[in-house]
Amino acid sequence: QKEVEQDPGPLSVPEGAIVSLNCTYSNSAFQYFMWYRQYSRKGPELLMYTYSSGNKEDGRFTAQVDKSSKYISLFIRDSQPSDSATYLCAAAGFQKLVFGTGTRLLVSP
């Protein structure tokens, strides 16, 4: 079993839709959770990070962690074509950082 699982997609939505991207993890030692965005043929860039359970909002993006169910989510409101990218979740703790495989998101105009 992978420590961080993520649906590879692609997830196709029309412009303006609310997008929900999700990951699950198996290691209870993970305390910190991140979302990276990776445009085609580019390196990943950190979008958001959260500690333990709860929500964090940054503009159109909301990261949510539910440690009881080991579930990580990223919500994108009013999605734009420029949001089309691969989104990687990551979990960290006890000197370990593990990335999910990434979900490809396509936002059509």
Next chain:
Amino acid sequence: NAGVTQTPKFRILKIGQSMTLQCTQDMNHNYMYWYRQDPGMGLKLIYYSVGAGITDKGEVPNGYNVSRSTTEDFPLRLELAAPSQTSVYFCASSARASGGTWVSSTDTQYFGPGTRLTVL
């Protein structure tokens, strides 16, 4: 700041050849990392370094070597290239250790643009 730069962007190697992937960061970060990214497999840590002169193996180190003689540079060496090493390689750096007690955004890993390597 250029951030993290990697050269070359693309390379085709023949089986058994060797090469060095270059990585340089200008953010004065102590921690540097090498990952490979394969389709459907996510990012796998190859090697990392916690400072000049100190390196350690990651999850998939076989077939690779690294050195860290300066804070800025962290080259990755492939000896005797094999088709299994066909991948996209990313170098990253952070001010603090990632995976430990995450205190602030200084723990963020900043990635370079990647090197696409094909071994035929």
